[in-house]
Amino acid sequence: MNNNKLLEQQQSPIVVVGSGPVGTRILRDILRAQPDAAVAIYGDESWEPYDRSKLVSLLSGDLAWADLPNLSPLPDRHNAVLNYGNRIETIDRENRAVVDWKGNRQPYSKLVLAIGSNPWLPDIPGVWLPNVHAFRNVGDVRELLDNGYPGRRVVVLGGGLLGVELACGLQRKGEKACLVVSSRLLGRQLDHRAGELLVEHLQALGIEVVFGRATEIAGGRNADGETVAQAVLTFDQRQIDCDCVVLATGVNPTIDLAVKSGLATGRGIKVDDYLRTSDPLIYAAGECAEHRGRVYSLIGPGFEQADVVAQNVLGARVKYHGSAITTQLKGADIAAFSCFQEELDDAAPIRSLSYQSDDQSRYRALRLSRGRLTGVVGIGDWPEGWRIREAVRQGRRLMPWQCRRFLATGNPWSENAAASVLQWPPHATVCNCMGISRGLLDLALQQGHTSVAALQTHTKAGTGCGSCVHFLAELAGQAPTPQAVAGARPLTAASLLALALALCALLLSVPALPPLDTSLGGWHWQNLWLQNGWKQASGYSLLALSCVALLLSLRKRRSFGPLSYAGWRVVHVVGGTLALVLLAAHTGLGLGHNLDRILALDFLALALLGGAAGGLVALEGSSPTPLLRRLRGAGYWGHVLLFWPLPVLLAFHILSTYYF
Structure with missing residues (x-):
């Protein structure tokens, strides 16, 4: 590193003021596009550029000082001068030069201000106490x-x-x-x-x-x-x-340098769509920049602005149209994220949809304006979250059936749709922390960075919160480790038993069991479905168990009792198995006629699909293939659809029994 040196060339260099994540991103982007470009970068802090998002991990002890990611690595051959611990005091716009705190002057051809922000301190007594x-x-x-x-x-x-x-x-x-x-x-x-x-x-x-x-x-x-x-x-x-x-x-944009230099400022340094300030040779990006009246205090928009500035200082004319506000909570042992469009039409009606899992471990909410996605909130694991964030950024329209699917399952699209990162479009953001798209990762893979570690080092993807590392593994050809489904063993046993009983009931009911000779008196098994008292007992028990199963199916937004969602799922399957036993006791495996036959067939088909779906859920944890996901989804939705006519058929059955 050539500290406090000036770059002296016939043509003045591009100068970047600010060595934080946005400033170093601009430097790297310039050198990636034009390796021989003359660039000088200045930073207030005496340390080499580091990843600020890791400071909490450093404080908690989850990260050692030696492992604090360094943002400064540059190509082996470059024409950049790195001036860290060297504060720029003034900008001489007339002579196109910056002046550091020692009075040294550095000419520039283009100047970029990426000077970030300062902590905002509340105006209350005691805020300046030493601790x-x-x-x-x-x-x-x-x-x-x-x-x-x-x-x-x-x-x-x-x-x-x-x-x-x-x-x-x-x-x-x-x-x-x-x-x-x-x-x-x-x-x-x-x-x-x-x-x-x-x-x-x-x-x-x-x-x-x-x-x-x-x-x-x-x-x-x-x-x-x-x-x-x-x-x-x-x-x-x-x-x-x-x-x-x-x-x-909170923070306040750093604008003192711009104010002293006579640049237009508001809350931040005002920039146009090309991220130029009121001086066309000076650009601004990151937390210090104010674009269309908005200051972004997040790293994602800062990286997007950095990419635009790097192209424009090299002679391109690329417009910045604003950023979606994407945030992700790190280090809290719970996934929490949100994504909102920059601008919403206040006059447009806003519709909100929300979903919460049975065990309350996952909560998701969508915000729509005129049928288009304008925002999303997620608590808990959401593997398809990348797709919903991209849909918000693009203002995608959600169809009514997609809204219904979201309310029922928490996803507006089927789970197997574009589930693999290999199917993502090039513009899709894989790493939200560092703003790395699938296209940039593809380029890195083509350049020979074919392992997760190499991708992280070269692109910085996966070095923030780490939630995208499994995507990097998939791109690098490393298969993810399957995660076992909670309660898989009892779920498998109960599902197989329900499936076997339902199949036996169907096979034995065609033809129905022959009647026994009861002329000799005594108690016979047929009394269960022939004698009125026994038949009523099994019928009402079956009705009660069906109602309990219905309540367990409808508990989409509530949690009760001591069991987790996986536990209640096993209870649901066991209840369905007991219902089959009661059905055999109530009917003698005779399907009956007319509506009674339809009721019995619906009940058996419901049990078959439910048992199949339960078994596939348990199997999917050890072998998460697209085929299994499709089969499980078909079994689940078939089970749900067959349940809807059941209450109506039961009502007709009870009414006809007592009326006639």
């Missing part, structure tokens, strides 16, 4: 680690992504975290129900969540006589005792 920390860079992490100890009670102010991730990281580190939230948790990312589920999850991890706006950080003297923060007070007079306070209350 009140912001959380933005490596220095903040070092400070928190140097003063930390197991059992230390830390209050985190702020209910956004960083606040939640910080609270989880501190809890994993062995400290006691309390998250103080002014309104709803992840209010900009999640809807009300998703926020509630996340609160429940955090509380289960031992993290206290307090709702209330902080009005003061109360200080007191410690054993050394120093005034330090000892409590956080909220507007409702609640006092939360603490040993330390960490601020995760």
Whole structure:
């Protein structure tokens, strides 16, 4: 690294101010497109560029200092000068040069500002006490680690992504975290129900969540006589005792350099669709840029802007049309993400659809405007989440049957549709953290980066939250490890028994069992379906069991009792098996006539498809092939469709029995 050097050439270089993720992305994109380009990059921090998304992992101890990803590796042959720990003080626009803090001048042909943002600190008493920390860079992490100890009670102010991730990281580190939230948790990312589920999850991890706006950080003297923060007070007079306070209350775009240079600013540095500032030779990207009145404080849009800027400073004319707001919670032991379009027509009617799994481990919500997807929220595992995010970005239309399928299953498309990353289009985003598309990964594979580790090193994909690593494995030809279905053994046994009984009932009922000679008196098996008392007992038992099975089928949004979803699924199959036994006792395996025959055949077909679907669900965990998914889906939907006429047929059967 040539620190604090100036690039002196006949033609002035492209200068990038800012060595964060967006600035280094611009540098790499320029050198990827034009390896011999003359570029100089400046950064305030003395450290080489690192991945800020890993700072919480560094704090929690999940990541060692030596493993903090370095963003600076460049091609072996390049013509770039790296100036880290060298702050740019002014821009001499008239002479096309930047001036650093030492007074050195660096001419530029094009200038890019990727200077990011600074932590926003609430204007409340006590915010400047020595044990009140912001959380933005490596220095903040070092400070928190140097003063930390197991059992230390830390209050985190702020209910956004960083606040939640910080609270989880501190809890994993062995400290006691309390998250103080002014309104709803992840209010900009999640809807009300998703926020509630996340609160429940955090509380289960031992993290206290307090709702209330902080009005003061109360200080007191410690054993050394120093005034330090000892409590956080909220507007409702609640006092939360603490040993330390960490601020995760948002950021403000860094615009001081632009203001001093006379560039147009608002909340951020104003840019046009080409990401040019009011000076056509100066561009801005990332958290400091304001495009069409909007400032993006997320890394995904920053990377998209970086790709556009890199092309435009090299002479292209590529427009930036805004970004979908995609967020993903990391380090909280629960998958939580959202994706919303940049602009919504407030005059357009908004329709919301939501789905929650039986065990409440998965919650999903869609937002539609005039039938088109404009937003999605997800809590829990969602393998098809990539596709729904792409649909939101493109404003795809959902058909009525797709909406019904989402309400029933949580997916608007069938599970086997484009399930493999190998079927994704080139523009689809594989790694949301780093903004890496399927097309970029294909290019890396063609260049010889054919392992997961090589793809991660070359593209940085999978080095954020890690949720896309299995996609990289599939692209690299490494098969994913099958995950066993919970309760697979009892589910298999119950499903096979139900299937066998249903098949036996069908075979023995054609022809029906011959009547026995009961003239000698005594009790016979035929009394079960011939004597009125026994027949009523089996009939009402069968009716009750059918109602219980129906209730278990309809518990789409509720959870009850001590069992998990897998446990209730086994109970459902066992109940269906017992219903077959009661059916045999009630009918003697005679199918009857007219509507009674239709009722009996519907019941047996229901049991056959239910048993087949249950067995395929258990088998799919050990062999997740597309054929099994299709067969299981066909069995499931056939089972559901056959259940609908059952209550009507039962009602006619009971009415005809007692009426006639």
